[in-house]
Amino acid sequence: MSDPVVSLRDLRRSFSQGGVTIDVLRGVNLEIRPGEIVALLGPSGSGKSTMLQAIGLLEGGFTGVIEIAGTEATKLSGDDRTALRRDHLGFVYQFHHLLPDFNALENVVLPQLVAGTDRKAAEARASELLTALGLAARLDHRPSQLSGGEQQRVAVARALANRPELVLADEPTGNLDEATADRVLEEFLKLVRGEGSSALIATHNERLALRMDRVVRLHEGVLV
Numbered sequence: 175m176s177d178p179v180v181s182l183r184d185l186r187r188s189f190s191q192g193g194v195t196i197d198v199l200r201g202v203n204l205e206i207r208p209g210e211i212v213a214l215l216g217p218s219g220s221g222k223s224t225m226l227q228a229i230g231l232l233e234g235g236f237t238g239v240i241e242i243a244g245t246e247a248t249k250l251s252g253d254d255r256t257a258l259r260r261d262h263l264g265f266v267y268q269f270h271h272l273l274p275d276f277n278a279l280e281n282v283v284l285p286q287l288v289a290g291t292d293r294k295a296a297e298a299r300a301s302e303l304l305t306a307l308g309l310a311a312r313l314d315h316r317p318s319q320l321s322g323g324e325q326q327r328v329a330v331a332r333a334l335a336n337r338p339e340l341v342l343a344d345e346p347t348g349n350l351d352e353a354t355a356d357r358v359l360e361e362f363l364k365l366v367r368g369e370g371s372s373a374l375i376a377t378h379n380e381r382l383a384l385r386m387d388r389v390v391r392l393h394e395g396v397l398v
Contacts, residue, residue: 177244178205179262179340179372180229185238187224198224200395202238206340206372211363213383214376216392222376225392226342229374230263231255243339260289264333264371266343266362270325272317272332278304278324279313282331289336296335303331306368307361323354330362334369341366341373347382359385 185202188195198221206212216222228236231247240247243262247255272281282300287293304313307327317325326346333341346362347355359382366373375386383389390397 176208178241179208179210179243180204180206180374181239181241182229183239183241185225185228185236185240187221187228187236197395199228199236202392202395202397204390204397206374208339208372209367209370210388211366211373211375211386213386213389214374214392215378215380215383215389216376217378220392221395222392223344226344226374226376229340230265230342231259260336262339264336264338264341266326266329266333266341266346268345268348270317270329272325272328274317277314277316278309278320278328278331281317281328282335285332286335291336299335300331303334303365304328306365307331321354322350323358326350326358327361330358330365334365334371337369338371341371343373343375345377346375347379348377355379355382 182202182204185199187199188197202225214222214225227233228240236248242258245258247258250258276284279297279300282303283293283296286296286299301313304310307330309324309327312320312324320328347359350358363385377383
């Protein structure tokens with residue numbers, strides 16, 4: 175069996191609020207295998223976003239072990255954590271966070287240029303992904319000229335642009351109406367599977383979670 179893309183062991187995170195300590199993560203253990211798409215279920219405030227931030231190496235304050243592609247991330251320098259994030263992870267959020275002054279193609283090209291990809295190759299890759307998501311006619315449109323569903327499709331393409339081993343998605347369809355959410359999620363899952371990536375998708379929607387390979391639930395700071 176191949177090694178996990180991500181491995182969490184006894185992951186913990188606490189916050190102090192008004193002199194009271196709140197334990198958000200209380201010993202999370204999880205492994206995600208190559209090509210596996212996992213739904214992370216839990217109500218708002220259960221710690222799903224905190225857990226994704228830990229795996230995404232986006233903030234500190236965690237204890238336990240976070241291994242990304244076989245590398246123990248918590249012991250790395252800031253620069254090495256940035257490189258690990260850039261080379262192995264992709265991100266999709268509830269709100270697309272596209273750059274408003276750049277068109278759809280450019281929004282997907284930019285992270286590739288940051289990673290050192292040649293511009294011509296980056297544009298070809300961006301066009302391929304956006305076309306696969308049904309946006310071939312919208313490549314030169316800025317975010318303000320796109321619908322909510324189209325904007326989120328661009329965000330999906332951007333997340334996959336550098337061929338990450340793991341895509342982290344935090345309520346990726348939570349800002350869309352039900353019909354659009356269904357279409358975007360279906361396209362997202364199809365593209366992730368086609369790329370051979372793994373994904374951890376946080377959602378509170380049980381119906382959408384059932385489309386994924388495995389479902390884990392965050393309850394009182396632990397996975398069940």
